[in-house]
Amino acid sequence: MAEVEKTIEIAVLRYRPEKDTKPVSQTFEVPFTDDMSVLQGVQYIKDYLDGSLSFRWSCRMAICGSCGMMLNGEPKLACSTFLREYYPGTLQIEALKHFPIEKDLVIDASDFIDKLGSITPYIVPAEPRSVEQGEYLQTPAQKAQYDQFSACINCMLCYAACPQYGLSTNFTGPGILALLHRYNADSRDGARETRMEIVNSEEGVWGCTLVGYCSEVCPKEVDPAKAVNLNKVNSTMDYFLRFFASGKGAGK
C-alpha cells in the first residue's frame, strides 16, 4: 500500500548572526507522509533544501529534551509532533520564546543550565550510609512523593510558556523549581533548608503568578505548576515556623 505523498509549507524563522541583523522568515515546501514528525521535516530541509539551517536534536523519541521549538506559536518537541497535524495549513517554526537566539532554531540555554547548577540538584544524604550497607530503603509511597518531578527532561518548553520568565529571567522558573522540589521531597535527602532559601526568595515560587500554562505544555507530565504551588505552601509554612521560632525566642 503506497501512501500518497503530500507537501506541506513550512515557514522557518531564520537568524544567522553573521549575516542577518534581525530574524527573517523563510518558506520551504516539504514532502511528507503521515508518520513524519516535525523534526523529520526540518531534517529534510537541512539535507535537501538548505544545509545551513540549524537546530538541536538527538534521540527522536521525546526523551533527550533537545528539540523544543515554537510550532505555530506553541512550545513543543519537534520529534513528537507530527506534520500531519498542521496540514493543509502552513507550519510556522520559531526558536523557543523567551530565550536569546544563537542561530535559527537554536537558543542560548545557558541561563537554564546555570540555574540547574545553582539549586543543589543532588542528594545531600539525610543520614550517612556507606555503599557496603546497601541501598537506602524507600517505599513506593515515599518514592511517589517526588516521582513525577523527577521526570523532567530539561526541554525548557515551560520556560517558553511562562509569562513571568518572559518578563524577567531572574525568576527561577517552572522546570528548575520542579527539580528543586524533586530533591526536597526525596526521603533520602537532607538539604531542604538550603533549597528553601531559593524557594522563599523573590526569584523563587513567589515570582509565579499562577498562569499554569507551564504544566499544559510539559511533554512529560511533570506538572511544574503543582511543584510551585506545593512550595508556596511550604514557603508559607517555613515563614510561619521561622516567625514562631523567633517569637518564642523573644519571649524567653
Add this chain to the structure above:
Amino acid sequence: MVYLLSIKRFGYNQQKSSLTYPLETVTTDLVIIGGGGAGLRAAIAAAESDRSLPITLLSKVYPMRSHTVAAEGGAAAVTQEHDSLDYHFDDTVAGGDWLCEQGVVEYFVNHAHRELVQMEHWGCPWSRRENGRVNVRSFGGMKIDRTWFAADKTGFHMLHTLFQTSIRYPSIHRLDEHFCCDLVVEDDRVQGAVTIEIASGQFVFIQARAAIIATGGAGRVFRQNTNGGIVTGDGMALAYRHGVPLRDMEFMQFHPTCMPSTGLLFTEACRGEGGFLLNKDGYRYLQDYGLGPAEPSPRNKAMELGPRDRLSQAFWHEYQKGNTIEGLHGAYVQLDLRHIGKKKLLERLPQIYEMAVDYQNVDPAESPIPVLPAVHYTMGGIEAGRKTASRLPGLYSVGECSSIGIHGANRLGSNSLTELCVFGKVAGEEAAAFAKSAPLGAAGTLRKLAKEIQQRTESIVSNNGGTERTADLRSEMLKSMEEGCGIYRTGDGMQVTCDKLAELRDRYKRVKVEDTGSAWNTERLLVLELGYQLEVAEAVVHSAIKRKESRGSHQRLDGFEERDDENFLKHSLAFYNGDDAPRIDYSDVSITKSKPDVRAYGAAGEKAEQKNERSDNG
C-alpha cells in the same frame, strides 16, 4: 514581536565569517571526551580520587542529552538470594558466544551490585518493592531476575542522576556543546584534544596529560537503528586513526522489537513484563526456532526472553517463509501486550505506551504493536584492557565506544548500563593516576600540532567547490550497510559493501558544504561525523568479511553457518590504514573458567544446564 538575540557566546567573531580564528588553549590534567553515562561516571570517579585534579569534560551535546538517556529497560546486577555471581558470569559469557574476556566479565559481575547501590545513594529513583528495597525484573538471556529498573526510563534517570551529581564536584570543568575533532598525540602518548565550540565555531586546544574516550556507539552507520543522531562512532574513529585497533567490530546487535521506519525501540522489558511476539497468523513463532516450549508467560532464557540475536534471526526466517506482514516501511511482526492490561502497562511501561499511541496510532492495550529488528548496539569498539587502558599510553576508553570484552559476540540487555558504572569508575581512577604521573608536555610543540589539526579540519569542511551532498553519501552508506552487513551475511554481499564504502570514502573528499558561517554551523559537524562513520563502517564490514564462521550476532549463509572455534575463537582487530581498507588482525580470547559450549535456550537450554550442574556436582 521582539526577538532576543544572543551575542554573548560569540562576541569575538561577530563580524567575521571566515574560519580562521586563533586557537584557544585550555590546560587540564585529564580530558574526558563524552558526557554520557560512561563519561560522567568516569569524571566523578576521577574527581573523587583526587579533588585537586583538574578535569575537563567535553561533550558535543549537553550531557543530559547523551544517548544514555534513551535506555529504557534496566541495569543488571546479582541481587536476589537465589542468584549468584557465577550465574551472571555464565549468562554473559554464553550470551556472548564465548568471545568475552572472562577475567573482565568476572570483575564486572563482582562489582555490578556495588555500583548500582552507589547510583541509588546518588538519588537514582530505582523502582522499589513494598518493603522499600530495590526491585528487579527479568531480561533476555538472564537466568534469574536481576535487572534494576527505574520504570521504563532507566537510562534517563541514571544519566540525569550522574549529571546532577557531577555538579557537586567543582574540579569537573565542563565544556558543553564542544565537538572533538582529533586527539593530540606526541611523544607516543596522548596529550590533549582539539575541539570546536559549536556556538561560535572557535577551535580550542585542550592540553592534558591523559584522555578518556566515552563517545558512545556507532549504530548510526546503519539505516534502521534505535540510536540518537549523535551516535556516530566519533571516538572510535579518533582512536583508530591514531593506531589503536577497533576490536570485534563485526558484531552489531539487532534489537528484535523496534518501530518500523524510525527504528525507535520498544524495550525488552515489554517481553519481560509478559509480551508475546506473533507472526501474521497470530502464532508465537519463536517456538519453531529452538526457543520453546511456548508457555503462557515467558520464562527466563526461553521464547520471547531468549537472546536478541536469536530473536532477530527468527524474524528473518519468518520473513523468508512469508509469515511476516507487509507494511509501509517493510515487513514486520507483532508485539502483543494486550493481555498485560492497560493498568499495568501504564504503570510499568508508560513510555512504551505513549510511543505506540503517538508515533504509530496504536493503543497497545487494544491491538498488537508492529515491530521489526533494527540496529541497536555496537558490541565492538576501541580495544581496551580490564583497566580501560588502550595500547596508546594515556588513552583510556569506556562505555559503548570501548571493547573491554564483556559483550563478546552478543551483548545481553541490561549489561551495558551497569558497564558504564563499573568501568566508568575504573577509567576515571586509572586515567587520573596516569595523569598524575605523566609530565606536562611542551606547550609550544603541542600547540603546533593542534594548529595543524585545526587546518586539516578546516580544509575538510570549507570545501566550497565540492560537489557531493552529505545526505546522499550518508544514505548510500546506510543502505549499503543494511544490505550487505545485516542480520545474515554472505561474502558476496559484504564485498559489495566494502567496494561501496571505498567509493564513498573517495567521494567524501569532494563533499560540499553550503553553510559558510561559523556560529552553530551544524552542517560542518555532519560532514565530520560522516567521515567518522565511513571509517567505522569500513572496520565493521572488513572485520565481518574475514570472519568465516557464524557466532553471536555475526551469522553467515555462505558455507560458514557454524561456529568455528578452531580458527575463530579470536578477537578481530581492525587497524587504520589511511585511504586504504583497514588491515585485519586477531588476538586471543581469555578463557578462564568457562569452556566454549553450545549456546542453548528454551527447553534445550534447561536440559543442558541440568546436565552441567550434575557433572559439576559429580
